[in-house]
Structure formats: C-alpha cells, structure tokens
Amino acid sequence: MVESLLSVEHVSRRFGGLLAVNAASLSAPTARITALIGPNGAGKTTLFAVISGFLKPSAGRVRYGGEDVTGEPPHRLARRGIARTFQIVQPFAGLSVRDNILVGAHLRHRARAAALAVAEEVGREVGLGDMLDRPAHTLTVAGRKRLELARALATEPKLLLLDEVLAGLNPSEIRDVVPVIRAFCARGIAVIMIEHVMQAVMSLAEHVFVLAEGRIIAEGTPAQVVADSAVVEAYLGHGAAAKVRSANVH
C-alpha cells in the first residue's frame, strides 16, 4: 500500500450555524491522483481551504508528510510543498504571464535570473511558452487555468490541490490539459482534484472521495464510487438510485 502524503482526519468547519464540513477524512498518496467529488455546495472548496491553510478547522487534524500542520498559514504550507489553484482563477492581472509564474518560482529561488529561468521552463511545460510576455488579463479562460497550474507548479510542490481546474474548458481544451496533469504524477507530485467533469475523474483518478452536505459518503476507485447508491442519491436526489436500477432492468 502506498504511503499517504496527506492525511485529513475528521476535519469539521463551522460557519455560525452552518456546518459546512462535518468530520471529513481523506488521504492522498504520493505521486497519485485523488479526486474529491460531490454535488454543488457539498463543502469541497471549504475543505480545500482548510487543507491549504486559508481556513482553520473547527475540529480535526491535517497531517502532511507525517507532521501535524493543522492551522498553519497558507504561505507556510506552500513552503512545505502544498500548492493550490483557485476555483475562480486569480491571476496577477496587471503582470505578464512570465511575471505571474515568477512569483511562484521565487519561493525556491531567491535570485531573479534563476527564478526567471524556472518560470519560463514551467510556462513552456503547461503550454504557455509563446504567451510569456502577454499581460495575464488578456488570456482566455483556458489560458488562465494553465497559468494557475504554472504558478502552482513553479513552487515545486509535493502536493497539488486543483480546484475545478477543468471547469469552463471545452472538450478539446480538456483533452489538452489532462496529460499535463497526469505528467505531474510522473514527477512524484501528489494531486487532489476537485472536479465535476466526470470523464476526467474517471480517466485520471485512482482513488475518489465523495463529499455531500459536508460528509464523506463514499470512497473507492472511480468505478466503485459511481456504482454506489448513496452517491447516486446525493447527485440525483432521494430515491434516484432505485429509479436508476429499475431503469437498467428495463
């Protein structure tokens, strides 16, 4: 069994009266792709915010590489090797693509020349090689997603949290990005992806966790999870599992 790089243990997060995440536990092994899926409003992004340090959990622990990192601020976690992308892309709009990635590269490289070299290399890797000089705000949605990836990658992470990185992309763009993500694993990076695009989840993820109303309701291989009736109900509503089964019978 592969060792877990990240271990989220019974994490809960409360906002006033709302329990957005309820004793959720998951783990992500090194150099593997793990998916976190669930209907809208399930609490996936909140969970990511807790893992990446933007929110403190109301209860539970987050362990990374064996160490308890619960409640550490985002920049400290980034230095440990946890990088994330945002669901709503947040480029440094006024800066060029190169300068955007440069910010990430500077985490590991103090000297500007070295950091620039890394930034250019990473930019080329994600397919933005011929756009490095363009202002970030001129990129299309797909381009901005690649930029998010590039920036995160430039920090040389060991764990990459991708928050709906495929949202808003058309099928051919998705086909272009999937191998880029798969290549991360080849470099030893663990990936957790929040995703709604099921084709990508099925083809990329080795292990899937399903979050609904703040709780983990299922986990397993993509095939197992998709067949799980609790998961079907979470997406399609109460009684849907039975309907699907009876539809299949006919």
Add this chain to the structure above:
Amino acid sequence: MLSPLILISVVLNGLLTGAVYALVALGLTLIYGVLHIINFAHGALLSAALFAAFFAYQKLGLDPYVAAFLLAPAFFAFGYALQRFIIGPASHGDDRNMLLITLGLAVFIENALLYAFHADTRTIDLAYGFKSIDFGFTFLAVPRVISFAAVFFVALALWLIMALTDTGKAIRAVAKEKLGAELAGIDVAHIYAMTFGLGTACVAVAACLLIPTYYANPRAGNAFVLVAFTVVVLGGMGSVPGALIGGLVIGVVESLAGFYFGESLGQVGIFLIFIVVLLLRPRGLFGASA
C-alpha cells in the same frame, strides 16, 4: 465631591451633541452601506454646508431651521451630481480609486472654501441662540434641544423613505446585492447618486442645526467628521441604528472626557477609541463583516 446634577448636565449635553454626530454619521453610514465607499469628502461637505447656512442667515435673513428646508434639497442635488458625474465615472470600479477621488474632492472643496472665504471663523447670532430651557435640575440650550428633536425627525423620515418608497426599496436592494438589483432592472448609477445625495442632505441639515452654536470655517467640518467616522466605525459601517446609538454614546463619552481631561486630550481619546475599534473589531457593534 462632584454634584450628580453637574454630571447629569454633562451627560445630557453629551446626548444633545451626540444627536448631531449621529446625523452626520447617518449620512456617512448610508453612503458606505450602499456604495461601499468611505466618503472622505464628508467633512468638506459639512464645511460647505455650514458656510451655506451661515450665508443663508446673513444674506437672506433665513433662520437656520427654516434654511434647512432649502439647503437639504440643494445639497441633495449637489451630492447627486457629485456621485453621478464625478465620483462614479472616475472610480473605474476600483475601491482604491474611489478613496482617492473622495480625498481629492475633500481637498478641493475645503481649499476652495479657504480661497473664497478665507480662514476666519464665522458665527451667527440667533435671537434665541442663548436662551435655555429650564428643566428643573438643569438648563439646556434651546438650539441644542431643537437639534435633538430634529435629528430624530430626520432619522424617522429616512426610515420611512427606505421602507415605503420605491427608491428606498431600490436602495436597500442595491445595498444587499448590487448585481442582482442591476439584473432586475434597477439603474444602479442612479441609485448610487440618490444615496450619495441623501447622505449629503443629512450633512446639510446637520449644518443648519449646528450653526446657531457652532461656527463656519473651511476646516470646521473636518473636526466634526472625524468624530462621525469614529461613530460609524463603532456603530458598524452601514448600520443605521449603529450610527444613531453610536452617535449618542460618543457624544456622551466626549462630553465626559472633555469635562475631566480637557478638550485636546478629549479629542485624542476619541481617536484612540477609533483606532482601537478599527484594530480589534472593524465591523463595530452592529456592522457586517469588514
């Protein structure tokens, strides 16, 4: 041993002053609640209104309480125009730009007043300005009692506008959810301007209430408005009850502090409250999260 009667008098006077602080703060909080900007020009607008009230008395012989009915709509229109034609278009939607624009307006208006009217302090002599009402245990100046009543009248009028008129409802809609309001067909630029106009009108009424006991000079508004900022931050940005209660509280605090520590240190005390609230609980007592 200080007579409790003196203390009561100090507190009551604090309440009366506080009422006017509340009115100025009301304008400020209204603008913040809807436009989400801190109107740095509020002080300069108050100075301008004080001059207007002064000249209304001096040149037109208008009693300030009567002038209020003339100046409120005039300043409403002025505020509307400022937001519609200068602040709005210049902000380019960026928070920081709006800060700078209102600052620029503040500097411009204050110094235009300085340029036109010089730095001398102007006061008016109302016939009944020095009269007091005998409440038995203390005397309270007539103008200040009138102010107190007037402020609550204005607050009530504003509440009615917000609750009952279409414009009021539109204002509340925009304050809650601008994009949604826009999609529902509300002209946001117009509503912003209406709100700014209302805030400015509050300031104009406050000036008319103040002029019998206060003075007009280019910097007069500033002193008042920094206290109003404290009220708004304490009561909560965008909260109307916060502005009213906060105004009364600060009025009393200032009165007591000034009584015990003297005026300058009293002012420093207000600022320190301001800073402490900003640092520890920026949303104040009743406001939404900063």
Add this chain to the structure above:
Amino acid sequence: MKALLLIAIAVAVFAAVPLVVHSNVVLNFLVVTLMIALAGQGWNILGGYGGQYSFGHAAFFGTGAYVTAILQVEYGVNAWIGFAAGIVAGAAVGAIIGGLAFRAGLRSSYFALVTLAFAEVLRILASVAPITGAGVGLLVKLDLRAQSFQFQSRAIFYYVILALVAVSLVIAQLLERSRFGTWLIAVRENEDAAMALGVDAFAVKLGAMVLSAAVTAAAGCFYVQYFLFIDSGIAYGTWISIEALLTPIIGGVGTVFGALVGALVVKSLGEGAKLVTGDVPGLDLMIYGAVLIVVIRFAPRGLVGAFTDARERLARRFAAPRPPVREAVRG
C-alpha cells in the same frame, strides 16, 4: 542595467542645474520639489508597489522632523546623527503602525482610515506636548557650518536633497528587480493568490511599510535642516500626507520615476497658479485636489503609466501581424 543608466542621466541633468541657474527663487523651488519627491517616493514604496494606500504619511515625515529637531535643540546632538536618528525613528513608527494595522488585517479604506487617525493623534499630541514646543513649535539654532548640516549656499542643500532623491530612485529600481519587490507587487495584485504561492503577506507589507516610513522620514529630517523651524501643523499636518500621496499618483504609482515626475508637475502647477492669481491661501491645494480627480478619471496610472501605455500601443501598431487564429484559440 538600462534603468540605472536612466537614473544616472536624470540625476546628472538635475545636478547641472545650479551651474546654470543662479536664482535663489528657482533653487528654493527645486529644493522643495525634490523634498516632496522624496516624501512621495516613500509613499510610493508602500502605496505604489505595495498597493496599501496610506492617508497618514505625515506620521513619518513629522517623526523624522521632530526627532532631528529635538535631538539638536534639547540634547545638543550633532545634526547628522540627528538626521540618521530621525530616519530610524520614522521607520520605528512605521513598524508600529504597520504591525498593528496589518496584524488586524486592515485593507483598503480601513487601512487608509487608521493611518489617517494615527497621524492626527500624533499631530494633536505634538500640539500640546512641551517637548515639541506645543503650540509654538521648535526653532533650530542657526549655525551655518557643514557639521551642523546647515550651509551658507542654497546649492549645497540642493545637492544634498538631490543625492537623497537619487538614493530613493535606486531603492525603487532595486525593489523592482528583487524577490522582495516581486512578492510585494504580488501582494498588491492579489494577496490570497500570493499567499498560496508562499508569500508571507504580513511580513512583506510590514517590510514595505518600514522602508516607506524611513524614506519619508528622511524628507522630514531634511525639512528641519532647510527651514530650521517645525511645528505640529507642519510636521504632522494633512498637507504632507496629501502631497506625499499626490505626487506618485499623478506621476505614476509603482514606477521608479513617478514620484519625481509628479512632484515636478504638482509643484509647478502650484507655483504657476500663484504667479497668476497671487499667493492666496488654499489655491495650491485646491488645484492639487482638482488634478487628483482629473488624473484618476483620465489617467489612473499617472503620467508615467500613461506614457508607458502610449508607448506600448505604438509598439503594437508597428509590431508583427497577429498570430493565426488557431494559436489564439489555444489560449
């Protein structure tokens, strides 16, 4: 290092001025302008590069000024040491205000408000405290010797302030090329995204605040040496908070030369207006207010920014034809 060359050329041009111009009026104007440019460059570090708009930079100007003055007047400390002490004191005040404000997570309007409040508190305290001369102010004794940082010839003051401004230009240039500067700009553009990339936003903002305060404090120290008088209204007054923010905004926030260009423009406008209508109080600031509004309305990135935009537009017009559609869609 094209940029450093540009700085050198600019400094050389300014340095040549006293050799050609002997009018004290003009020299005085330039000395004051350069002093404001220095104060403005300080603001620019925090506001332009860091995106944190302070409305109370007078707090640092005034602290630098008072510390310099008090050390000389009360304790007989050497003026040059006083100058250094003033800068350190200003930086310390920056650390306190910045530490408190950024620890509390204040941004944008709230940050502007709290800086305004701090400056006002200092002004009121200075207007009543005996050590600052209360309402009367402090007079530094006339002692026209180099050891006392006072000079017979105005030209020498000019060269001193020019040297200080040159240093501030180099600081800005180095900032742009450094990791700290890159992080600072990232925080300005998007604080959360920057933090996700490992930037300690609090430390970066605080560092910028301290540097910014030090530079503006230096301008305050110079003021005292040049004018030999300081009081609470001059030291901590809103006039300097406004001029320190106005010059980089007009000249171009977040650029090396913005504060200098802005100072030249703003001060020239002020003097020009006075020439036309006479020295009526309020006129210059009135113009500054109007200019601020106009600049934000029509050229929010200031003059240098507008210049860079225009240059880029021209470059694109003469550049290679647009790439084929396929490439553009790949995005």
